[in-house]
Amino acid sequence: MITVRGLKKKISKDFHLEIGELHIRQGLCVISGASGSGKSTFLELVASASDPDEGELLWNGIPYKQHLGVLRSQIGYVPSEVIAYEEMTTEQLLRYMAGLKGNLSTQSIESVLTLFRLVDIRRRRMNSLSVGIQRRIILAQAFLGAPSIMVMDEPLKHVDPFEAERLRTLFALYARRNTMIIADDDPNAWITNQHLTMESGKLYDNTTY
Numbered sequence: 001m002i003t004v005r006g007l008k009k010k011i012s013k014d015f016h017l018e019i020g021e022l023h024i025r026q027g028l029c030v031i032s033g034a035s036g037s038g039k040s041t042f043l044e045l046v047a048s049a050s051d052p053d054e055g056e057l058l059w060n061g062i063p064y065k066q067h068l069g070v071l072r073s074q075i076g077y078v079p080s081e082v083i084a085y086e087e088m089t090t091e092q093l094l095r096y097m098a099g100l101k102g103n104l105s106t107q108s109i110e111s112v113l114t115l116f117r118l119v120d121i122r123r124r125r126m127n128s129l130s131v132g133i134q135r136r137i138i139l140a141q142a143f144l145g146a147p148s149i150m151v152m153d154e155p156l157k158h159v160d161p162f163e164a165e166r167l168r169t170l171f172a173l174y175a176r177r178n179t180m181i182i183a184d185d186d187p188n189a190w191i192t193n194q195h196l197t198m199e200s201g202k203l204y205d206n207t208t209y
Contacts, residue, residue: 001025002046002149002179004203006055009041017041017201019055027193028175031183037198039183040080040153046181047077047151059149071149073102076142080153080183086127090118090137093126097141104145115170116140117163132158139167143174150180 002024009017017038024046033039044050046057048064048071057064059071085093094112098104113119116136126134135158142150155171156164171180172191187195194207 001060002181003058003061004055005058007045007052007057008054009045009050009052011038011041011201015201017045019203022196022203022205024179024181024196025194026175026177026179028172028190029179029181029194029196030187030190030192031181031196031198031203032185032187033183033198038201038203039198042198042203043077043151043153043181043183044079046149047075048072049077049079073145074148076144076147076150076152078138078142078152078155080157087125089123089125090129091122093137094141094144098144101145108144108146112140112143115143132160132163135159136163148178150174150178152181153183154185155182156184 004019004022004024006021007017007019011017015038019042031039031042041050045052048068059067064071085096088096091109091113094109098109113122116139118137118140121129121133126137129137135156139152139155142152156167159167168190171182174180175193182190184190194205197204197206
């Protein structure tokens with residue numbers, strides 16, 4: 001479980017993210033909200049890609065800052081835009097990201113290549129691939145090492161509809177044993193355990209329990 005307590009983050013001169021107390025449970029949690037409402041900033045905080053100005057996040061009751069190294073090895077993160085590693089091949093990118101996560105095994109790399117249907121393009125350079133396939137590669141790197149926390153910002157953007165439907169099923173299965181937090185403007189497209197809405201920097205739990 002991820003717990004948010006008194007979280008504040010300045011986004012611009014006139015706009016702050018401000019969340020009192022919130023619990024995100026194991027399963028699939030979808031966050032919806034208008035563009036600019038603070039969803040991406042919140043996901044950056046949950047993924048430990050950014051630090052709050054005030055407040056804290058806890059993982060199973062322990063503050064992030066107390067075990068940040070271990071925590072980061074257990075987080076898979078997909079930002080909203082495709083990260084361009086233009087000269088790398090698919091396999092090189094996955095090996096590079098695996099190294100950042102602690103030299104994960106070749107088996108882990110082969111697993112995500114198969115899971116995301118990337119085996120046939122493993123030696124293709126990123127700049128030779130469509131934006132949709134690049135997106136699948138960025139999704140694949142997040143699954144390296146089977147992290148227990150998955151944080152994804154509009155993960156299916158640019159992915160073709162057939163593949164998107166397959167990935168929704170995959171994510172739902174993965175979320176049965178893990179915590180998966182997804183920002184998406186269409187929460188009805190997902191089978192969720194929890195639905196949050198972001199409005200003007202504040203997060204509301206709309207889940208029917």
